[in-house]
Amino acid sequence: MARCSNNLVGILNFLVFLLSIPILAGGIWLSQKGSTECERFLDKPVIALGVFLMVVAIAGLVGSCCRVTWLLWVYLFVMFLLILLVFCITVFAFVVTNKGAGETVSERGYKEYRLGDYSNWLQKRVNDGNNWNKIRSCLVESKVCTKLEAKLVDVSLTNFYNEHLTALQSGCCKPSDKCGFEYRSATEWIKNATVTNTNPDCQSWDNAKDKLCFDCQSCKAGLLDNIKSAWKKVAVVNIVFLVFLIIVYSVGCCAFRNNKRDDSYGRTSGYKP
Incomplete structure (x- = not known):
């Protein structure tokens, strides 16, 4: 059961890695095939999001499955910052869209x-x-x-x-x-x-x-008014995403404790995981 958290973190991050591929491809497509300046305006943020998700997913995957404790620590730190960021963005979206109607x-x-x-x-x-x-x-x-x-x-x-x-x-x-x-x-x-x-x-x-x-x-x-409607929908999606991040972060913390316990056991017994 102790290793279940490591495996679960690995599976979740593998899914995130797969998700990052079409996002990155979509950003590259926009930069090359966007017909208007407005469409091309989105290419850099989409590419940055795809690269970010891919790097974070690889760090979580390697850190949990290969028992690389320091890499898993970096992964958890980034996840913590991401949770704070999504939370702040969600609150901000609700605050700035609470006024206005046709x-x-x-x-x-x-x-x-x-x-x-x-x-x-x-x-x-x-x-x-x-x-x-x-x-x-x-x-x-x-x-x-x-x-x-x-x-x-x-x-x-x-x-x-x-x-x-x-x-x-x-x-x-x-x-x-x-x-x-x-x-x-x-x-x-x-x-x-x-x-x-x-x-x-x-x-x-x-x-x-x-x-x-x-x-x-x-x-x-x-x-x-269009932005208000769109941001409220995004805020609802962010809440769901935030819950998902917190679950992944919690499981990641369990995997991190497993890695530390393995490292400690390896040093005292000479065991090589």
Whole structure:
């Protein structure tokens, strides 16, 4: 039974090693085949994650199965740091996503979004000019508004109002209802010169396909709503991952004690494991 923990750590780390291979391959594929700058932006983090998992898995595998005590100690130390990191990231994700929600509009199938409703930390990230220019480029390249226009071609105003738009579609592809613009199509609206509105988004709107409302506060808010939803899902996954890490760490501690006991027995009896 004492050796069961060593074998279990070895099996778990072998599975992690197998998992690291497709992650690493995916990162390399993105760096070589990514069609847009947004896709290629992910290649380095994915490659780093794949390499990290592979190195840690090898250390745990060799340390437990080959009874290399110092290597297993390094493995446990890294695992402890990883547990702390995942815990902090999970708490942070819940804290920064606890604010913000779309505003329900009367007789509309969609919601509208205000940047001020979201956490200050997230607002600062999207209000940074360099950050937003990169995000804006990705949104244009993703053709989120072009796809909406193709889907709702020749749709009447009444039917458009009944559409269930995503946060990005509502925030980036159309002006706010409060602007009072005249409807032409899903992504074409005529400014009404007689309507005075202090909402800066109304001035930012442009019918050009690469402009629309991509510079609007509502577009940034729509993006943050997407991020909020995604981060909450990631946080739930992190909780499951954290439980898994704690179990592996606990089993690894048992394997480490086994190694130390074997080392101590070998020194006193001359036994070579």
